[in-house]
Amino acid sequence: MELLIQQLFNGLTIGSVYALVALGLTLVYGILHIPNFAHGALYMVGGYVTLLMMTNFGVHYLLAILVSMAVVGVLSVLMERFIFYPLRHSPPIQDKVAAIGILLFLEALAQLLWGADYRTMPTPYGQVVNLFGLTLTMQRIIIVITAIAVMIALYAFLKKTFIGATIIAMAQNREGANLVGINTNKVAMLTFFIAGALAAIGASLTSPINLVFPGMGHLVILKAFVIIIIGGMGSVPGAILGGYILGFTESLGATYLANDYKDIIAFLLLVLILTIKPNGIFAKGGV
Protein backbone atom coordinates (compact mmCIF):
# COMPACT_ATOMS: atom_id res chain seq x y z
CA MET A 1 0.00 0.00 0.00
CA GLU A 2 2.79 2.39 0.95
CA LEU A 3 4.58 1.50 -2.26
CA LEU A 4 1.45 2.27 -4.22
CA ILE A 5 1.08 5.72 -2.66
CA GLN A 6 4.77 6.42 -3.17
CA GLN A 7 4.45 5.49 -6.81
CA LEU A 8 1.31 7.57 -7.21
CA PHE A 9 3.24 10.55 -5.91
CA ASN A 10 6.07 9.80 -8.33
CA GLY A 11 3.50 9.68 -11.11
CA LEU A 12 2.25 13.07 -9.98
CA THR A 13 5.77 14.53 -10.22
CA ILE A 14 6.56 13.07 -13.64
CA GLY A 15 3.08 13.92 -14.86
CA SER A 16 3.51 17.55 -13.82
CA VAL A 17 6.65 17.93 -15.90
CA TYR A 18 5.10 16.14 -18.87
CA ALA A 19 2.05 18.37 -18.64
CA LEU A 20 4.17 21.55 -18.67
CA VAL A 21 6.08 20.50 -21.76
CA ALA A 22 2.94 19.25 -23.50
CA LEU A 23 1.16 22.54 -22.74
CA GLY A 24 3.71 24.51 -24.75
CA LEU A 25 3.48 22.06 -27.60
CA THR A 26 -0.29 22.11 -27.65
CA LEU A 27 -0.49 25.93 -27.56
CA VAL A 28 1.79 26.18 -30.57
CA TYR A 29 -0.13 23.48 -32.38
CA GLY A 30 -3.38 25.20 -31.56
CA ILE A 31 -2.54 28.49 -33.22
CA LEU A 32 -0.24 27.47 -36.06
CA HIS A 33 -0.98 23.78 -36.59
CA ILE A 34 2.73 22.99 -36.46
CA PRO A 35 3.99 19.95 -34.59
CA ASN A 36 7.08 21.67 -33.26
CA PHE A 37 9.69 18.91 -33.20
CA ALA A 38 12.24 21.47 -32.01
CA HIS A 39 10.37 21.83 -28.72
CA GLY A 40 12.54 19.09 -27.19
CA ALA A 41 15.64 21.13 -28.03
CA LEU A 42 14.11 24.15 -26.29
CA TYR A 43 13.55 21.94 -23.26
CA MET A 44 17.20 20.90 -23.34
CA VAL A 45 18.43 24.49 -23.69
CA GLY A 46 16.22 25.42 -20.74
CA GLY A 47 17.94 22.82 -18.60
CA TYR A 48 21.40 24.01 -19.59
CA VAL A 49 20.69 27.72 -19.07
CA THR A 50 19.44 27.09 -15.55
CA LEU A 51 22.42 24.83 -14.80
CA LEU A 52 24.97 27.32 -16.14
CA MET A 53 23.40 30.27 -14.34
CA MET A 54 23.74 28.34 -11.12
CA THR A 55 27.22 26.87 -11.58
CA ASN A 56 28.94 29.71 -13.47
CA PHE A 57 27.25 32.77 -12.04
CA GLY A 58 26.17 31.47 -8.67
CA VAL A 59 22.60 32.61 -9.20
CA HIS A 60 19.91 31.17 -6.94
CA TYR A 61 17.94 28.25 -8.35
CA LEU A 62 14.63 30.09 -8.61
CA LEU A 63 16.20 33.16 -10.20
CA ALA A 64 18.07 30.91 -12.64
CA ILE A 65 14.74 29.41 -13.69
CA LEU A 66 13.40 32.89 -14.46
CA VAL A 67 16.46 33.70 -16.58
CA SER A 68 16.13 30.39 -18.36
CA MET A 69 12.45 31.08 -19.09
CA ALA A 70 13.36 34.42 -20.66
CA VAL A 71 16.23 33.03 -22.74
CA VAL A 72 14.33 30.03 -24.06
CA GLY A 73 11.23 32.15 -24.64
CA VAL A 74 13.19 34.55 -26.83
CA LEU A 75 14.83 31.64 -28.64
CA SER A 76 11.40 30.22 -29.31
CA VAL A 77 10.15 33.56 -30.67
CA LEU A 78 13.17 33.79 -32.97
CA MET A 79 12.34 30.35 -34.26
CA GLU A 80 8.80 31.46 -35.08
CA ARG A 81 10.01 34.61 -36.83
CA PHE A 82 12.75 33.09 -38.95
CA ILE A 83 11.44 29.62 -39.68
CA PHE A 84 7.77 29.01 -39.11
CA TYR A 85 6.59 32.43 -40.27
CA PRO A 86 8.19 32.17 -43.75
CA LEU A 87 6.81 28.64 -44.04
CA ARG A 88 3.24 29.43 -43.01
CA HIS A 89 1.74 28.79 -46.46
CA SER A 90 3.77 25.69 -47.39
CA PRO A 91 2.59 22.08 -47.24
CA PRO A 92 2.66 20.50 -43.77
CA ILE A 93 5.60 18.21 -44.54
CA GLN A 94 7.92 21.23 -44.80
CA ASP A 95 7.59 22.83 -41.40
CA LYS A 96 8.06 19.42 -39.83
CA VAL A 97 11.37 19.03 -41.65
CA ALA A 98 12.39 22.60 -40.82
CA ALA A 99 11.70 21.98 -37.15
CA ILE A 100 13.76 18.79 -37.27
CA GLY A 101 16.63 20.81 -38.77
CA ILE A 102 16.50 23.22 -35.85
CA LEU A 103 16.38 20.34 -33.39
CA LEU A 104 19.52 18.80 -34.88
CA PHE A 105 21.28 22.14 -34.92
CA LEU A 106 20.52 23.03 -31.31
CA GLU A 107 21.59 19.61 -30.10
CA ALA A 108 24.89 19.76 -31.94
CA LEU A 109 25.41 23.30 -30.65
CA ALA A 110 24.77 22.24 -27.06
CA GLN A 111 27.26 19.42 -27.49
CA LEU A 112 29.84 21.80 -28.90
CA LEU A 113 29.38 24.45 -26.23
CA TRP A 114 28.79 22.36 -23.16
CA GLY A 115 30.13 18.90 -23.97
CA ALA A 116 28.35 15.58 -24.29
CA ASP A 117 28.69 14.45 -20.68
CA TYR A 118 25.82 14.05 -18.26
CA ARG A 119 25.68 16.74 -15.61
CA THR A 120 23.87 16.96 -12.34
CA MET A 121 22.07 20.08 -11.31
CA PRO A 122 22.41 21.09 -7.66
CA THR A 123 19.23 22.07 -5.90
CA PRO A 124 18.74 24.00 -2.68
CA TYR A 125 15.73 21.79 -1.99
CA GLY A 126 17.38 18.42 -1.52
CA GLN A 127 16.09 17.77 2.00
CA VAL A 128 13.89 14.79 2.73
CA VAL A 129 10.47 15.38 4.16
CA ASN A 130 8.24 12.95 6.01
CA LEU A 131 4.63 13.45 5.14
CA PHE A 132 1.92 11.09 6.43
CA GLY A 133 4.48 8.33 6.70
CA LEU A 134 5.80 8.93 3.19
CA THR A 135 9.39 9.94 2.53
CA LEU A 136 9.48 12.62 -0.11
CA THR A 137 12.22 14.94 -1.30
CA MET A 138 11.46 18.63 -1.14
CA GLN A 139 12.36 18.96 -4.83
CA ARG A 140 9.53 16.66 -5.88
CA ILE A 141 7.03 18.58 -3.77
CA ILE A 142 8.26 21.79 -5.36
CA ILE A 143 7.84 20.32 -8.84
CA VAL A 144 4.23 19.44 -8.18
CA ILE A 145 3.36 22.74 -6.51
CA THR A 146 5.13 24.92 -9.10
CA ALA A 147 3.69 23.00 -12.01
CA ILE A 148 0.15 23.26 -10.68
CA ALA A 149 0.61 26.96 -9.92
CA VAL A 150 1.92 27.61 -13.42
CA MET A 151 -0.98 25.71 -14.94
CA ILE A 152 -3.54 27.66 -12.94
CA ALA A 153 -1.83 30.92 -13.87
CA LEU A 154 -1.81 29.95 -17.53
CA TYR A 155 -5.44 28.95 -17.45
CA ALA A 156 -6.41 32.22 -15.78
CA PHE A 157 -4.33 34.12 -18.33
CA LEU A 158 -6.05 32.43 -21.24
CA LYS A 159 -9.54 32.68 -19.85
CA LYS A 160 -9.59 35.95 -17.90
CA THR A 161 -7.29 38.37 -19.69
CA PHE A 162 -7.81 40.09 -23.00
CA ILE A 163 -4.43 39.02 -24.40
CA GLY A 164 -5.12 35.44 -23.41
CA ALA A 165 -8.45 35.63 -25.20
CA THR A 166 -6.66 36.66 -28.41
CA ILE A 167 -4.65 33.44 -28.30
CA ILE A 168 -7.84 31.42 -27.99
CA ALA A 169 -9.44 33.43 -30.77
CA MET A 170 -6.54 32.73 -33.06
CA ALA A 171 -6.60 29.04 -32.22
CA GLN A 172 -10.27 28.93 -33.13
CA ASN A 173 -9.95 30.77 -36.41
CA ARG A 174 -6.92 32.58 -37.72
CA GLU A 175 -8.69 34.59 -40.43
CA GLY A 176 -11.55 35.43 -38.11
CA ALA A 177 -9.13 36.70 -35.48
CA ASN A 178 -7.44 38.80 -38.11
CA LEU A 179 -10.78 40.24 -39.22
CA VAL A 180 -11.72 41.46 -35.77
CA GLY A 181 -8.44 43.33 -35.55
CA ILE A 182 -6.20 40.89 -33.67
CA ASN A 183 -2.56 41.17 -34.69
CA THR A 184 -1.99 37.50 -35.42
CA ASN A 185 1.77 37.99 -35.75
CA LYS A 186 2.06 39.30 -32.23
CA VAL A 187 -0.16 36.56 -30.89
CA ALA A 188 1.94 33.91 -32.61
CA MET A 189 5.12 35.38 -31.11
CA LEU A 190 3.54 35.58 -27.68
CA THR A 191 2.41 31.97 -27.90
CA PHE A 192 5.87 30.81 -28.89
CA PHE A 193 7.32 32.77 -25.99
CA ILE A 194 4.96 31.10 -23.53
CA ALA A 195 5.69 27.69 -25.03
CA GLY A 196 9.45 28.22 -24.70
CA ALA A 197 9.11 29.46 -21.14
CA LEU A 198 7.00 26.44 -20.20
CA ALA A 199 9.60 24.09 -21.64
CA ALA A 200 12.29 25.90 -19.63
CA ILE A 201 10.31 25.56 -16.40
CA GLY A 202 9.71 21.88 -17.05
CA ALA A 203 13.38 21.18 -17.75
CA SER A 204 14.65 23.24 -14.81
CA LEU A 205 12.28 21.58 -12.38
CA THR A 206 13.08 18.02 -13.37
CA SER A 207 16.84 18.39 -13.94
CA PRO A 208 17.88 18.01 -10.27
CA ILE A 209 16.15 14.59 -10.30
CA ASN A 210 17.27 13.53 -13.75
CA LEU A 211 20.38 14.79 -15.52
CA VAL A 212 21.31 17.52 -17.98
CA PHE A 213 22.74 16.37 -21.35
CA PRO A 214 22.32 17.29 -25.03
CA GLY A 215 19.88 14.45 -25.74
CA MET A 216 17.71 15.02 -22.67
CA GLY A 217 14.85 16.35 -24.79
CA HIS A 218 14.43 13.28 -26.99
CA LEU A 219 12.22 11.12 -24.86
CA VAL A 220 10.39 13.99 -23.22
CA ILE A 221 9.35 15.54 -26.50
CA LEU A 222 8.19 12.22 -27.90
CA LYS A 223 6.12 11.67 -24.81
CA ALA A 224 4.78 15.21 -25.00
CA PHE A 225 3.59 14.41 -28.51
CA VAL A 226 1.93 11.28 -27.23
CA ILE A 227 0.23 13.38 -24.56
CA ILE A 228 -1.15 16.01 -26.88
CA ILE A 229 -2.44 13.35 -29.22
CA ILE A 230 -4.13 11.63 -26.31
CA GLY A 231 -5.46 14.95 -25.08
CA GLY A 232 -6.39 16.26 -28.51
CA MET A 233 -3.97 18.43 -30.46
CA GLY A 234 -4.44 22.04 -29.40
CA SER A 235 -6.48 21.36 -26.27
CA VAL A 236 -5.12 22.85 -23.02
CA PRO A 237 -7.09 20.76 -20.53
CA GLY A 238 -6.31 17.74 -22.70
CA ALA A 239 -2.57 18.34 -22.38
CA ILE A 240 -2.77 18.60 -18.59
CA LEU A 241 -4.97 15.55 -18.25
CA GLY A 242 -2.86 13.59 -20.74
CA GLY A 243 0.32 14.53 -18.89
CA TYR A 244 -0.97 13.13 -15.62
CA ILE A 245 -2.45 10.02 -17.26
CA LEU A 246 0.95 9.24 -18.75
CA GLY A 247 2.80 10.08 -15.53
CA PHE A 248 0.68 7.69 -13.48
CA THR A 249 0.71 4.92 -16.08
CA GLU A 250 4.46 5.09 -16.34
CA SER A 251 5.30 5.08 -12.65
CA LEU A 252 2.82 2.30 -11.92
CA GLY A 253 3.91 0.34 -14.97
CA ALA A 254 7.56 0.64 -13.97
CA THR A 255 6.80 -0.77 -10.51
CA TYR A 256 4.31 -3.48 -11.29
CA LEU A 257 5.27 -4.54 -14.82
CA ALA A 258 8.87 -4.07 -15.89
CA ASN A 259 11.24 -1.19 -15.23
CA ASP A 260 13.18 -1.88 -18.42
CA TYR A 261 10.16 -1.29 -20.57
CA LYS A 262 8.73 1.76 -18.79
CA ASP A 263 9.59 4.09 -21.67
CA ILE A 264 7.72 1.88 -24.07
CA ILE A 265 4.46 2.29 -22.16
CA ALA A 266 3.84 5.78 -23.51
CA PHE A 267 4.31 4.67 -27.08
CA LEU A 268 2.22 1.55 -26.71
CA LEU A 269 -0.49 3.73 -25.18
CA LEU A 270 -0.33 5.99 -28.21
CA VAL A 271 -0.30 3.16 -30.72
CA LEU A 272 -3.30 1.69 -28.95
CA ILE A 273 -5.22 4.97 -28.88
CA LEU A 274 -4.48 5.96 -32.47
CA THR A 275 -5.39 2.47 -33.60
CA ILE A 276 -8.84 2.86 -32.11
CA LYS A 277 -9.32 6.58 -32.67
CA PRO A 278 -7.07 7.90 -35.46
CA ASN A 279 -7.68 11.55 -34.54
CA GLY A 280 -7.03 11.28 -30.82
CA ILE A 281 -9.45 10.87 -27.96
CA PHE A 282 -10.68 14.42 -27.68
CA ALA A 283 -10.47 15.26 -31.37
CA LYS A 284 -10.92 18.95 -32.12
CA GLY A 285 -11.37 20.27 -28.61
CA GLY A 286 -11.13 24.04 -28.17
CA VAL A 287 -8.45 25.60 -25.96
Place this chain on the structure above:
Amino acid sequence: MSSIFTKKNTVIALIVLAFVIPFVLQNQYYLHVLTLACIWSIAVYGLNLLAGFTGYLSLAHAGFFAIGAYSLGLLTVKAELSFWLAFLVAPIITMIIGTFVGIIALRTKEHFFAIYTLCVGYIIYLIIDKWDSLTGGVRGLIGIPSPANIGPISFDTPLSQYYFVLVVTLLCILMVYRIVHSLTGRTFIAIRNSEELALSLGISTAKNKLLSFVLSTFFAGVAGALYGSFIRFIGPEISYTTIMFDFLTYLIVGGIGTLSGPIVGTFLIVLLSQNLQFLQDYRMLIFGPLLTLLIIFSPRGIVGFVLTKYHQHQRKTSAVLKDARAKEG
Protein backbone atom coordinates in the same frame (compact mmCIF):
# COMPACT_ATOMS: atom_id res chain seq x y z
CA MET B 1 25.83 19.95 -78.78
CA SER B 2 22.93 19.56 -76.43
CA SER B 3 22.06 16.23 -78.02
CA ILE B 4 25.06 14.59 -76.31
CA PHE B 5 23.75 15.53 -72.89
CA THR B 6 20.42 13.81 -73.18
CA LYS B 7 18.99 12.11 -70.15
CA LYS B 8 19.83 8.65 -71.49
CA ASN B 9 23.46 9.44 -72.22
CA THR B 10 23.98 11.09 -68.84
CA VAL B 11 22.59 8.07 -67.04
CA ILE B 12 24.77 5.69 -69.06
CA ALA B 13 27.83 7.86 -68.41
CA LEU B 14 27.12 7.89 -64.66
CA ILE B 15 26.70 4.12 -64.56
CA VAL B 16 29.96 3.63 -66.46
CA LEU B 17 31.63 6.05 -64.08
CA ALA B 18 30.31 4.09 -61.10
CA PHE B 19 31.79 0.88 -62.52
CA VAL B 20 35.14 2.42 -63.44
CA ILE B 21 35.70 4.57 -60.37
CA PRO B 22 37.32 1.88 -58.16
CA PHE B 23 40.16 1.59 -60.68
CA VAL B 24 40.60 5.34 -60.86
CA LEU B 25 40.59 5.89 -57.12
CA GLN B 26 42.64 2.87 -56.02
CA ASN B 27 41.73 3.69 -52.44
CA GLN B 28 40.16 1.13 -50.12
CA TYR B 29 38.78 3.76 -47.82
CA TYR B 30 36.92 5.66 -50.52
CA LEU B 31 35.56 2.38 -51.81
CA HIS B 32 34.16 1.68 -48.36
CA VAL B 33 32.54 5.12 -48.25
CA LEU B 34 31.06 4.73 -51.73
CA THR B 35 29.62 1.34 -50.86
CA LEU B 36 28.01 2.77 -47.74
CA ALA B 37 26.62 5.70 -49.72
CA CYS B 38 25.01 3.23 -52.14
CA ILE B 39 23.40 1.37 -49.25
CA TRP B 40 22.05 4.55 -47.66
CA SER B 41 20.68 5.74 -50.97
CA ILE B 42 18.56 2.59 -51.35
CA ALA B 43 16.90 3.32 -48.01
CA VAL B 44 16.43 6.96 -49.01
CA TYR B 45 14.72 5.86 -52.25
CA GLY B 46 12.25 3.96 -50.11
CA LEU B 47 11.60 7.03 -47.99
CA ASN B 48 11.22 9.12 -51.13
CA LEU B 49 8.57 6.81 -52.55
CA LEU B 50 6.43 7.32 -49.47
CA ALA B 51 7.25 10.88 -48.39
CA GLY B 52 8.10 12.39 -51.75
CA PHE B 53 5.63 10.73 -54.08
CA THR B 54 2.77 9.78 -51.79
CA GLY B 55 3.09 12.68 -49.34
CA TYR B 56 3.27 10.69 -46.11
CA LEU B 57 6.37 11.45 -44.04
CA SER B 58 7.20 8.25 -42.19
CA LEU B 59 9.68 8.69 -39.36
CA ALA B 60 9.90 4.94 -38.71
CA HIS B 61 12.09 4.33 -41.73
CA ALA B 62 15.29 3.78 -39.73
CA GLY B 63 13.35 1.23 -37.70
CA PHE B 64 12.55 -0.76 -40.84
CA PHE B 65 16.14 -0.40 -41.97
CA ALA B 66 17.16 -1.97 -38.68
CA ILE B 67 14.54 -4.71 -39.02
CA GLY B 68 16.06 -5.60 -42.39
CA ALA B 69 19.57 -5.65 -40.93
CA TYR B 70 18.58 -7.64 -37.85
CA SER B 71 16.52 -10.11 -39.89
CA LEU B 72 19.56 -10.90 -41.98
CA GLY B 73 21.80 -10.98 -38.92
CA LEU B 74 19.56 -13.25 -36.89
CA LEU B 75 18.79 -15.58 -39.79
CA THR B 76 22.45 -16.08 -40.62
CA VAL B 77 24.01 -15.98 -37.15
CA LYS B 78 21.35 -17.59 -34.96
CA ALA B 79 19.28 -19.65 -37.41
CA GLU B 80 22.36 -20.42 -39.53
CA LEU B 81 20.48 -20.07 -42.78
CA SER B 82 22.49 -19.73 -45.97
CA PHE B 83 23.30 -16.14 -46.86
CA TRP B 84 21.29 -15.86 -50.05
CA LEU B 85 18.18 -17.35 -48.53
CA ALA B 86 18.48 -14.95 -45.59
CA PHE B 87 19.10 -12.08 -47.98
CA LEU B 88 15.82 -12.88 -49.75
CA VAL B 89 13.85 -13.45 -46.57
CA ALA B 90 15.06 -10.33 -44.71
CA PRO B 91 13.22 -7.80 -46.93
CA ILE B 92 10.15 -10.02 -46.86
CA ILE B 93 10.13 -10.01 -43.06
CA THR B 94 10.51 -6.23 -43.16
CA MET B 95 7.58 -5.98 -45.57
CA ILE B 96 5.38 -8.19 -43.42
CA ILE B 97 6.04 -6.07 -40.34
CA GLY B 98 5.63 -3.00 -42.54
CA THR B 99 2.22 -4.21 -43.68
CA PHE B 100 0.96 -4.52 -40.13
CA VAL B 101 2.35 -1.15 -39.11
CA GLY B 102 1.06 0.42 -42.33
CA ILE B 103 -2.49 -0.84 -41.93
CA ILE B 104 -2.75 0.92 -38.59
CA ALA B 105 -0.48 3.90 -39.19
CA LEU B 106 -2.20 4.92 -42.42
CA ARG B 107 -5.48 5.44 -40.61
CA THR B 108 -3.85 8.66 -39.42
CA LYS B 109 -2.89 11.64 -41.54
CA GLU B 110 -0.28 14.39 -41.83
CA HIS B 111 1.06 15.38 -38.40
CA PHE B 112 -0.56 12.42 -36.70
CA PHE B 113 1.09 10.08 -39.17
CA ALA B 114 4.51 11.66 -38.62
CA ILE B 115 4.21 11.46 -34.85
CA TYR B 116 2.72 7.98 -34.94
CA THR B 117 5.54 6.64 -37.08
CA LEU B 118 8.11 8.48 -34.95
CA CYS B 119 6.74 6.56 -31.98
CA VAL B 120 6.74 3.27 -33.93
CA GLY B 121 10.39 3.93 -34.78
CA TYR B 122 11.15 4.49 -31.12
CA ILE B 123 9.34 1.31 -30.12
CA ILE B 124 11.42 -0.65 -32.64
CA TYR B 125 14.57 0.89 -31.17
CA LEU B 126 13.56 0.08 -27.61
CA ILE B 127 12.64 -3.50 -28.52
CA ILE B 128 15.99 -4.08 -30.23
CA ASP B 129 17.81 -2.44 -27.34
CA LYS B 130 16.03 -4.29 -24.54
CA TRP B 131 15.31 -7.74 -25.99
CA ASP B 132 18.69 -9.03 -24.95
CA SER B 133 18.14 -12.72 -25.56
CA LEU B 134 17.14 -12.23 -29.20
CA THR B 135 19.03 -9.21 -30.48
CA GLY B 136 22.00 -9.12 -28.14
CA GLY B 137 20.85 -5.77 -26.75
CA VAL B 138 23.40 -2.97 -26.63
CA ARG B 139 26.22 -5.38 -27.46
CA GLY B 140 24.72 -5.93 -30.88
CA LEU B 141 25.12 -8.81 -33.31
CA ILE B 142 28.61 -9.85 -34.33
CA GLY B 143 29.84 -12.12 -37.10
CA ILE B 144 27.30 -11.64 -39.84
CA PRO B 145 28.72 -13.39 -42.91
CA SER B 146 29.46 -11.50 -46.10
CA PRO B 147 27.67 -12.74 -49.24
CA ALA B 148 28.42 -16.41 -50.01
CA ASN B 149 30.07 -17.38 -53.27
CA ILE B 150 27.94 -17.85 -56.35
CA GLY B 151 29.84 -20.42 -58.37
CA PRO B 152 33.19 -18.85 -59.20
CA ILE B 153 32.23 -15.35 -58.03
CA SER B 154 33.27 -14.60 -54.48
CA PHE B 155 32.51 -11.53 -52.43
CA ASP B 156 35.32 -11.32 -49.88
CA THR B 157 37.22 -8.39 -51.36
CA PRO B 158 36.01 -4.81 -50.87
CA LEU B 159 35.97 -4.39 -54.64
CA SER B 160 33.61 -7.29 -55.25
CA GLN B 161 31.38 -6.12 -52.43
CA TYR B 162 31.25 -2.67 -53.97
CA TYR B 163 30.10 -4.15 -57.26
CA PHE B 164 27.54 -6.32 -55.52
CA VAL B 165 26.07 -3.34 -53.67
CA LEU B 166 26.26 -1.20 -56.79
CA VAL B 167 24.29 -3.72 -58.85
CA VAL B 168 21.62 -4.03 -56.17
CA THR B 169 21.44 -0.22 -55.93
CA LEU B 170 21.00 0.13 -59.68
CA LEU B 171 18.29 -2.53 -59.67
CA CYS B 172 16.51 -0.69 -56.85
CA ILE B 173 16.71 2.63 -58.69
CA LEU B 174 15.36 0.96 -61.82
CA MET B 175 12.50 -0.44 -59.75
CA VAL B 176 11.68 2.96 -58.33
CA TYR B 177 11.86 4.47 -61.81
CA ARG B 178 9.45 1.88 -63.16
CA ILE B 179 7.10 2.30 -60.20
CA VAL B 180 7.02 6.09 -60.44
CA HIS B 181 6.33 6.02 -64.18
CA SER B 182 3.66 3.36 -63.92
CA LEU B 183 -0.03 3.88 -63.26
CA THR B 184 0.64 3.01 -59.63
CA GLY B 185 3.21 5.78 -59.40
CA ARG B 186 0.79 8.27 -60.93
CA THR B 187 -1.75 7.13 -58.36
CA PHE B 188 0.73 7.84 -55.56
CA ILE B 189 1.31 11.33 -56.94
CA ALA B 190 -2.43 11.90 -57.23
CA ILE B 191 -2.78 10.98 -53.56
CA ARG B 192 0.03 13.36 -52.64
CA ASN B 193 -1.53 16.23 -54.55
CA SER B 194 -4.99 15.76 -53.14
CA GLU B 195 -6.30 12.76 -51.33
CA GLU B 196 -9.92 13.88 -51.65
CA LEU B 197 -9.60 14.40 -55.37
CA ALA B 198 -7.93 11.02 -55.81
CA LEU B 199 -10.72 9.40 -53.83
CA SER B 200 -13.37 11.08 -55.94
CA LEU B 201 -11.66 9.81 -59.08
CA GLY B 202 -12.29 6.31 -57.83
CA ILE B 203 -8.77 5.60 -56.60
CA SER B 204 -8.65 3.33 -53.58
CA THR B 205 -6.42 5.58 -51.50
CA ALA B 206 -6.22 3.17 -48.59
CA LYS B 207 -4.93 0.35 -50.78
CA ASN B 208 -2.45 2.53 -52.65
CA LYS B 209 -1.11 4.23 -49.54
CA LEU B 210 -0.51 0.83 -48.00
CA LEU B 211 1.22 -0.33 -51.16
CA SER B 212 3.48 2.71 -51.09
CA PHE B 213 4.21 2.17 -47.40
CA VAL B 214 5.05 -1.51 -47.86
CA LEU B 215 7.23 -0.74 -50.90
CA SER B 216 9.13 1.85 -48.88
CA THR B 217 9.75 -0.69 -46.12
CA PHE B 218 10.94 -3.15 -48.77
CA PHE B 219 13.71 -0.75 -49.83
CA ALA B 220 14.54 -0.07 -46.20
CA GLY B 221 14.77 -3.83 -45.65
CA VAL B 222 17.05 -4.38 -48.66
CA ALA B 223 19.30 -1.53 -47.53
CA GLY B 224 19.36 -2.90 -44.00
CA ALA B 225 20.26 -6.41 -45.17
CA LEU B 226 23.06 -5.02 -47.36
CA TYR B 227 24.32 -2.93 -44.46
CA GLY B 228 24.39 -5.95 -42.17
CA SER B 229 26.34 -8.07 -44.65
CA PHE B 230 28.72 -5.23 -45.48
CA ILE B 231 29.57 -3.93 -41.99
CA ARG B 232 29.11 -7.42 -40.46
CA PHE B 233 28.25 -5.94 -37.09
CA ILE B 234 24.99 -4.28 -36.14
CA GLY B 235 23.86 -2.54 -32.96
CA PRO B 236 20.57 -1.00 -31.85
CA GLU B 237 21.78 2.50 -32.76
CA ILE B 238 21.04 1.86 -36.44
CA SER B 239 17.34 2.15 -35.61
CA TYR B 240 17.76 5.35 -33.61
CA THR B 241 16.35 8.70 -34.66
CA THR B 242 19.80 10.00 -35.67
CA ILE B 243 19.83 7.58 -38.62
CA MET B 244 16.26 8.56 -39.39
CA PHE B 245 17.22 12.22 -39.51
CA ASP B 246 20.25 11.36 -41.64
CA PHE B 247 17.93 9.74 -44.19
CA LEU B 248 15.70 12.78 -44.08
CA THR B 249 18.64 15.13 -44.59
CA TYR B 250 19.86 13.15 -47.60
CA LEU B 251 16.39 13.22 -49.08
CA ILE B 252 15.68 16.91 -48.47
CA VAL B 253 19.08 18.08 -49.67
CA GLY B 254 18.92 15.95 -52.81
CA GLY B 255 15.32 16.73 -53.57
CA ILE B 256 12.18 15.22 -52.12
CA GLY B 257 9.79 13.92 -54.76
CA THR B 258 12.42 13.80 -57.50
CA LEU B 259 13.86 10.64 -59.03
CA SER B 260 17.54 11.53 -58.81
CA GLY B 261 17.23 13.42 -55.51
CA PRO B 262 18.03 10.53 -53.14
CA ILE B 263 21.24 9.52 -54.87
CA VAL B 264 22.42 13.12 -55.33
CA GLY B 265 21.69 14.04 -51.72
CA THR B 266 23.15 10.87 -50.22
CA PHE B 267 26.41 10.97 -52.17
CA LEU B 268 26.84 14.70 -51.70
CA ILE B 269 26.39 14.60 -47.95
CA VAL B 270 28.22 11.34 -47.32
CA LEU B 271 31.24 12.52 -49.31
CA LEU B 272 31.04 15.99 -47.78
CA SER B 273 30.97 14.61 -44.25
CA GLN B 274 33.97 12.40 -45.06
CA ASN B 275 35.90 15.56 -45.82
CA LEU B 276 34.58 17.17 -42.67
CA GLN B 277 35.72 14.25 -40.52
CA PHE B 278 36.93 16.59 -37.79
CA LEU B 279 33.33 17.74 -37.50
CA GLN B 280 31.88 14.23 -37.07
CA ASP B 281 29.99 14.95 -33.85
CA TYR B 282 29.16 18.47 -34.84
CA ARG B 283 28.25 17.99 -38.48
CA MET B 284 24.65 18.77 -37.60
CA LEU B 285 25.82 22.32 -36.86
CA ILE B 286 26.05 22.64 -40.63
CA PHE B 287 23.48 20.15 -41.86
CA GLY B 288 20.73 21.18 -39.43
CA PRO B 289 20.52 24.80 -40.61
CA LEU B 290 21.14 23.60 -44.18
CA LEU B 291 18.04 21.41 -43.91
CA THR B 292 15.96 24.30 -42.61
CA LEU B 293 17.25 26.84 -45.13
CA LEU B 294 16.74 24.44 -48.04
CA ILE B 295 13.17 23.73 -47.05
CA ILE B 296 12.46 27.47 -46.84
CA PHE B 297 14.20 28.56 -50.03
CA SER B 298 14.21 25.43 -52.21
CA PRO B 299 11.69 22.93 -50.89
CA ARG B 300 12.57 20.38 -53.58
CA GLY B 301 16.27 20.33 -52.80
CA ILE B 302 19.18 20.63 -55.18
CA VAL B 303 17.63 18.53 -57.93
CA GLY B 304 14.37 20.45 -57.70
CA PHE B 305 16.26 23.73 -57.90
CA VAL B 306 18.19 22.64 -60.98
CA LEU B 307 15.06 21.29 -62.65
CA THR B 308 13.17 24.54 -62.05
CA LYS B 309 16.03 26.58 -63.50
CA TYR B 310 16.28 24.20 -66.45
CA HIS B 311 12.58 24.47 -67.24
CA GLN B 312 12.69 28.25 -66.89
CA HIS B 313 15.61 28.34 -69.29
CA GLN B 314 13.81 26.10 -71.75
CA ARG B 315 10.67 28.19 -71.60
CA LYS B 316 12.72 31.29 -72.21
CA THR B 317 14.57 29.86 -75.20
CA SER B 318 11.38 28.52 -76.72
CA ALA B 319 9.76 31.92 -76.19
CA VAL B 320 12.71 33.61 -77.89
CA LEU B 321 12.51 31.15 -80.76
CA LYS B 322 8.80 31.80 -81.13
CA ASP B 323 9.45 35.53 -81.19
CA ALA B 324 12.11 35.13 -83.82
CA ARG B 325 9.82 32.98 -85.93
CA ALA B 326 6.99 35.44 -85.54
CA LYS B 327 9.23 38.26 -86.76
CA GLU B 328 10.41 36.25 -89.73
CA GLY B 329 7.03 35.10 -90.76
